[in-house]
């Protein structure tokens with residue numbers, strides 16, 4: 519006879535139906551979702567999730583950041599819980615799976631354990647983190663950041679959206695200020711299941727991403743000061759061309775990233791020319807360089823080299839150059855025991871898998887500061903995410919959820 523839990527699988531249809539049901543709340547304009555944090559749609563999504571959890575026998579705790587913790591008790595009163603979490607909020611033109619998959623997969627794990635009549639020594643807590651996306655209230659991963667002690671609650675409450683409404687006011691307005699002190703909970707382990715938001719798993723034809731690291735990043739905002747001048751009547755030898763300096767810096771960033779392969783990336787996604795007129799050389803160019811690496815040493819070395827070479831490029835053109843670091847995360851190494859448990863689960867289930875480094879930030883990157891943490895990734899079609907056309911298959915979703923179930927049960931330990 520099989521040992522308890524040996525053949526356990528989640529219910530693929532139930533997980534998928536839940537994803538589709540949640541997607542009806544805060545629909546987008548092109549088949550995806552607009553369920554931004556602390557909107558009425560967010561509140562409705564929370565209530566639906568709460569009702570599903572309570573029907574599955576979970577009890578709810580909510581902290582002062584609105585983070586939801588749905589607990590399935592364990593048999594050992596002294597054992598710290600195993601957490602499974604992600605986020606139900608979306609981008610303004612977001613998909614149906616980014617974040618949502620991880621929360622509803624946590625619920626599916628609990629429902630499957632209920633079906634199989636499996637009790638665990640450690641409690642299991644399914645978590646919905648408030649405002650992971652940061653689209654409405656920057657920065658991203660705001661509430662898990664407060665939970666991990668990286669940001670303060672006062673700072674979070676004061677964040678404002680484009681209409682000037684604050685996070686604290688909006689959290690109160692939708693009725694989700696809980697009574698738990700944020701960060702007071704202690705975790706035995708934290709698992710997050712998330713879509714890849716990149717093209718690697720699909721291209722490599724793998725079902726499971728075993729996430730070993732989360733990239734660190736620097737956002738470097740450059741302000742280049744040249745001289746506004748007519749593009750027709752200013753001789754080439756008399757120009758102080760901030761736009762040209764920007765172009766050379768962009769090329770240099772590409773070179774630096776390419777010389778740090780594999781693993782490092784660098785590029786520019788935002789440029790502001792001033793005055794941004796067809797026939798005027800820009801007096802000011804502001805742009806942000808985004809560099810990332812899972813290796814702290816490489817990341818900091820790339821930053822130093824980019825700043826030095828940018829200064830040289832600008833001085834050769836007579837352009838003023840100021841740099842400000844406007845964003846930063848340290849790289850994260852996920853807990854080796856949990857990573858091994860995920861890999862073993864994929865192997866035992868016969869699912870194809872590969873190691874991955876998370877290119878984006880996730881709540882797990884913050885929980886890793888306070889608890890052993892790891893992530894599992896699911897392929898997504900074309901690597902497309904933060905887009906209403908974001909797509910995954912039912913089979914992909916349930917394969918990763920099977921792995922999650924197995925790894926969580928191993929970590930939470932089957933009772934008796």
Ligand SMILES: [Zn+2]
Nearest residue numbers: 616617650712
């Ligand atoms: Zn996400």
